Amino acid sequence: MKKIIILMFLVPSVNLFSQEPQIDKDVKDYAYVSKDGPNRKDFGHFYFGLGCMTGNPTDSGKIIPVASFNFISGYRYKRKISNCYALGYDISYNLKNYGILQDTLKVFPNKITHDKEKLVNNNFEFEVFNRINIGKRGDILGFYIDFGPYFDYIFSARFKTYEYAENEKTVFKDLDYTNWFEYGIKARIGIDRYILFASWRLSDMFVKKYNYPELSRLIIGLQIGLFK
């Protein structure tokens, strides 16, 4: 019985290794089958990016530009309408980290200064955009300009303070002074997978009754598309 079982394993094994394909091509599977290239009717890709808050002269909430950043990871889809115009949508995760400048003029969230303070928002974002393509091209994204509105759902807002001498970090959750939503407009200039973006928040970050100065509305950064 044992011998029969061993034989049963060996026989299919011999057939499996009788010919080893070095090349094996079904022509209909690779030749002229591409329907979803960058300049085809439908195209979507993942991307990630990093932006920085630049500060805003009309709002008095001071942030530290270097310590204030926006990390983005998302998926962007476009439907080609013509060679120079497309419509699309974008779904992304946004981490927006606002480093609060610690000085004597600080008022948000109070006048108490710490070694470090930051407001960290975790957002899901949805955006619709118009795309204008410039220049003739083959099956590539080419040179393009995107613009359109976005809407964020802030699913997590945390305020954190740090005291290095005491090795203390305090995290405040369920902030009642931040809005749970955000909206604004975005624009991008891209060459294939390399994109320069800017966003401007139209909505207020804080609930009005608290009368806090708004933090930076403008974010500028770079994105890289993840596609061949």
Next chain:
Amino acid sequence: MIRVFRVRLIILLIADIFFVSSVSAQNQNYWIFFKDKNDVIFNPSAYFCSKAIERRHKSGISFDSTDYPLNESYVESIRKIAENLYYQSSWLNAVAVKCNSSQIKEIVSFPFVTGVKRIEMVSKTCAYKYDTRVKDDWNDLLKKQTERMQGSLFRKNNINGHGVRIAIFDAGFPGVDKNPIFESIREEGRIIKTYDFVRGKENVYRHNQHGTMVLSCIAGMIDTVSMGLATGAEFLLARTETFTEPYSEEVNWMAAVEWADKNGAQIISSSLGYNYKRYFDTDMNGHTSLVSKAANLAAKKGILVITAMGNEGDSRWTMLVTPADADSALSIAGIDPEKDIHISFSSFGPTADWRMKPNVCAYGEAIVAGSHKLEKAYGTSFSTPLVAGFAACALQLRKGLKNMELFKDIERSAHLYPYYDYAHGYGVPQASFFTGDYKIPEPTFSFEVHGDTVTVKIKHELTPETTIIYNKNEYIYYHIANKNNVLEKFAVLNEWDETLLEIPLEKLSDDKVLRVHYKGYTASFKAADKDKYQKVSGEERLAGNY
């Protein structure tokens, strides 16, 4: 204050990007096509060099209107309006100009202008540089890159491309004027002419070394060791590209082709291609791109155009680049020197209108000479000049051959012929076909039908002296072609046992053909003719009757 300055700087940067792009968009490059060449007087003896006239005469190709220069009054009218008129094409009956939108509107109103086309081209040189280290095993590859084409048979017969003129189009040739690897070419005065079409000057011995590397695969000599086969050929060197990967103008390629024709080129070796940055894959049909049309025109003038398939085999593009899609261009794929089959990056055929490509193949990895040192380089950029050198030797041996006859003979000489596929074409060209050393292959397998399966079995009565072994790897090649000879499937298998292959007969319905190649022998099987199949003997191959 600093914050305000930063925002203003960012806004200025974005505005600059728009400004630059709008300024550069004002002046564009165009082809302007003329309706006729009336009243033009043409004297071939004054225009063409003697070698060009000789080539036309041998090929039975007469001078026609495409050889006449342009109507000078038309040219002057355009020159007065355009910002810059930088090229005149006799073949296209057109001029290349740079002008703005209001100038182009004025030009279009001329009664002798039949069409206007924007020139915007992105090209790639087909080089895939991988390793620049000097390794101990380079000597083996250096020998094999010519020996795989049986280069020793040419050398034994003192055949080195002597008297054949090859034009090379590339991104620059630094070091060719100084590198000892090209010393014999220089000392014997076999660089006939050079021209830099990018800068409009004669000096091509600058810029990107890609062209130097390509030339070394045709005619480089390391002491007495040949890097290519045509070490005795003559050369026309043209710089048509600005820098490696990716930008160039189509007009430079066009200009170089007409210049090569005028200066007697018999072979053009072009390791350049245009891909997804300008076209869709469905444009690879041999008549969409201007360079493809130019390659076909060059063939009509009697020149054998040899061009690279491209290095998109493992990218999303996958397919050949243009002008490899041109019907009359000999398109060269790359193979791996160790495995002796398709190298992963080599682009696949067929063309978008389902014509067979590539035509043949050669090593896609080679030892090349850069401007300062030897390197190991990868790309169909280097399989192309290896075949160009082969073609020059074949032409030296068979002087009476016309370009398309040479084209067909190179295909017939290849090691898999008459078998073909969309990775290898007909295989690697073999010198024995031209030197008379060709051995007629004996059958190495047979077909047997058992029930609903056709089996391919090794013939045990093989004898070493009649079996052609090209390499240590024992591969079985097979394809299934439809009734229009378009392949539906192709594969390369390792031989493992007596039964080489089994195919269900249902896969051969509707007049499909199963074609198998093993150890130099090719045979076909059709389901309708279970007891008979086509065989190709050595006599049929030499007569070209297959």
